[in-house]
Amino acid sequence: MKINFTLFIIIAFSINLWAQEKQKDSIKGNELLEVMVVTGTRTERVLSSLPLPMTIITSEAIAKSGVTRLNEILNEQTGIILIPDQSGFEGIQMQGLDAAYTMILIDGVPLVGRNSGVLDLSRVSVGNIERIEIVKGASSALYGSEAMGGVINVITKKPKKDMFSGTLSYRYATFNTNDINTNILWKKKKFSANLFTNFYSSDGYDLDKTTPLKNVERFYNSTIQPKLYYDFSENLKLIISNRFYNQKMNNVSIIDNENYKGDAKENEWNSQIKLEHKWNSKLYSEYELYATNYKNDSFLNDENNTLFEKTYYNQWLFRPEVRTTLSINNDKLTAGIGLNYETLDRTYFDNNVKFNSQYVFVQYDYNPTEKWNVLAGFRYDSHSEYASQLSPKLAVNYKFNTDFSLKGSVGYGYKAPDFRQLFFDFTNPQVGYTVLGYNVAEERLNQFEEQGQLLSRTAGISFDKPLEAESAVNFNFGTFYKKNKLKLDINAFYNSITNLIDTRVVAQKTNGQNVFSYFNISEVFTYGAEFNSTYNFTKEFTVSLGYQYLIAKDKSVIDNFEDYQYVRNSQLQTVKINKSDYFGLFNRSKHTANIKFLYTIPSIKTDINLRVFYRSKYGMFDTNGNQVLDKYDTFVNDYFITNLSASKYINDKVIFQAGANNLLDFTDPGQISNLAGRQFFARIQYNF
Template structure:
């Protein structure tokens, strides 16, 4: 009898520990394509898999029990099925239907239309808020440091302003949009990338290559579209606060209001404060600019009749920043006793869109920005005022296989400063007032696996006349795993030195503009290939591009002809930027995810038969992000990093003792996050693990910033003296990396939905 009882107990124990298999197929409603790459996840077991090229999936080792199964796919709502009992090998199929609650893989930047990333004829990179949180930063400017082919570049050792380089092209060739509106340009190219609350960012879409056909001047090398959260889908309250061992503090707050069922509003506040002067490299100057910055952002969303939408947003930004000699204070502002660069910035923005009533899909987009800057660079004042008004009417029309988009943009720019840029022969300031009306048309033709995008834009600049920018894009979708794209287009940009090139204002170099600067013009082409590979429960994404840009006119600063001057003139020759980039995305069956990318570039300018590489353009870059999660413990680990190849640096002639090229350098960070069920997260880690900093002598003659002890000859050239054997003048433009070394950080994040 005892043996029978023991045998029965063993059978019960075996049955309880039996491991079953769940299989099935995932299909897309109304589509012939399979749901390749769809995610199947069992919530209770915290395990899952990915559907193969036929849409089939398989999960092994499932104990007997009742489970919740979630199925997710790009551009489709997540399907959740509860109380699924598995007591034997089970087969279960799912059908995914289109809907409004889709995953965040819909892009709008490439074509101005919502389309899944895979179906876009223009390649678009997506950076989610979750990616930015892997290495918390006080501004989106720093957050882009770990995106392949994108490099935030500091332009001054003293005030730490910067811009965004893309595929080796300088910051002015990159257009920055907020919710599709051209809000960051001119003066704000340097200062406007800070103060956008990270907690309000839904995602960032990046297009590398020509986009002037849709977005006009400045979108030569590509564009960055910062898309803020939809108030109706945002959490009720969010907060993110962190600090580092340098005693800087960043605060992000977000609050949602819902006055009625058709109206929702999102208010965001960003505050950053750093008031702890540090001089670790011993040059007598602050290593990091002291800053006091606050930004308010308010966005309203309205659901109108017939599913029409309207949005309006406003932002106010104020910043007081200074860098300079450690003993500087505001009593020395603008004087020649103690050197400092002090910048007061005030900025207002309004942007929105409104879908007009009626049978046609007509949308009015509009924006206005006012940017005022009161600054001094040593004893040189720079006061500037810029106002930009923009409006655009879009008509989206489908005719058969033709998906047409018509636009009528209009842009008005007012600019005035106290430099020679706006001072005429009568000695008075005459503000620049530029009118830029235009029209563009885009035709997207789809035929099976083929998609052809044709675009053309005509603008009339009140100063430079007619501007024509065509574009063509072709996409072929071999299957659900392989896509190839070809893009060719023209770029066009008008240069304003004093709003774009900080070196024109700082240091003691004289700015020489030899002739009237003509608009820059270029042709750009790139080929993109995407492949997805599923091996068992693992997923590998492969994204490769080859790019080529040819400038027929390019305006670059000449630091070489005369070490005491920065010379600008029209290009007598041509310039080329070309290269290849590769992105890899690894998803494993266990909770490990790796994202890695690299770009190799060849940038050169050829003028008067001489070929040379522009300053501050690297040969190669690499980025990576490694994430590992322990769901049951609520822990996650993130290791992020980048690496940059050597750059040619702006030295003061052949006698300058500073290195002519930068070393290979890398910034690496590690973060640990503890997540709680109530929406609370605590995170901390170390930034700049390798403790990399630029050379301590980066600022030339930091001991004599006003050149009081520099001797000049009759031709204005520096004379060698015992105090100045290398014939240097004060120059803070020699900068390629931040001066902050290794430091710890700690933060807390809370989200209430």
């Protein structure tokens, strides 16, 4: 069904314009509350004064949506799209940049265990989340590699006063999906604790009944997250936090028309010890020690129950860090120093490989007047496997008055070559092609030659100098407006990425297949704009509108377009195309939008939450042989997704919730693997 996107935007903007006209008659004193955030500056700041593009998802918004996993709530945010990779994991795309360029944190420390750059966000339950802070744009000045495109920080709940309280909830959904949460908060004098547990299971789903393989196989997982707090005094506080995650999934495959079955297991633990020390009214320090380990193991047996294949992945990260903030009148100077020690042992690596790096960062939060805020800083990383990186950033916010401000930022970001790009050594047993990491490629190619497996090497290819880190320059410029019942946030962005790491043919084997390795090849740019607005018509009725316009293209394609001009159209005719026919990078939509309605019925203590999401057409593959996406390729058509939830407050302690995700049951089995169709759910929660 063809969707009239223009009509959708006209209607949505009309609602906002009408809202502004009605504003004069609004009830006074209903200002939106100020929100304190920490991710953008590593210090506590008021959101409205922050000179960076940032989004906050509150615990209230998460609860009313009815979702249970981190990937689900992120997928409902403006400018964020979750893209499934070949493994089925959903990776985040922000400002047109891939998942490998976004750092994921829990309480300020990073998760590890990426598969081809993609982190499985369904590993994280939302049952104990206080808020989620999303910083868009290059953030390497504070967070280093993997933050080239932005940072997402999941902040969990913490006891705030002497009390014993908690929640117990159960949610049942389509596909025999079960979600059980327990979250206990306790505080007495100097000691406090938080214990969160979650059990989650599903039978998976199958969009194509003609094959024995499901899109998602049956699985179950559990999370245990204990946190302890001890206040030695008002000025010295200790935090000990741990997280344990375990999952088991059916592992099924069809190879050469034969069925193979087995299991796939994931195990993860995170441990953080932090000491907060307030020396005096002006000097504050944090001492942090963090360690994490992620493992997955899988196997496949043939029809005779004989082991056919076994794979493993075992990654460690150890990171101590010290941060200090000095308050100088209205300004803050923050500095930090730390080191990362990483190891990875996995299938298709010859050895257990290691990275180590040392870093220092400095940031100055300068407030010369009440109207001006300047945020300037840099980070320097020294790494064992690639050149040292200096990542500066400058951001400015000008507040015209309490309701209106302009903000802009420019920053440098980088993404280090990952373990796979440096040390991978894989030969496909069925097809016969080979993929080699950059650091092992020369030695393995020499071995292939000695064994008589190479037909030829690609001319001009050498591995003489180290693979360089990808780098990006990011610009943001926007405005923030908030008055009475209306909040408006607009941001324009531009990203220019150089030294993009991609695969390239380095040799041809005697079996006719190619050998690939990784090189700094392409230059990519993305630009666009985001619009977010919220209007409270009454205390009971709120409407929110979000929209993103995005262009994402490969500069080398534009500069050398004559290499891509000839394609085969649907009638198998050779056609010459123009530069204007080049659509851009794969899996990017020019238009995404959402509109959200929240309506409260006080008389029956019920909240109704309706969200509608739109994504315009996009291309996933080159289908006409010219290696780029153009108008003659096959596209995924634009579509709407509608989610609905209703929450009934039985009393102060019991909440019942029911709803449906993908209410209109949209699926596209041949092209979109992560749209499972309509999913009904019901949830009950007990507060104590």
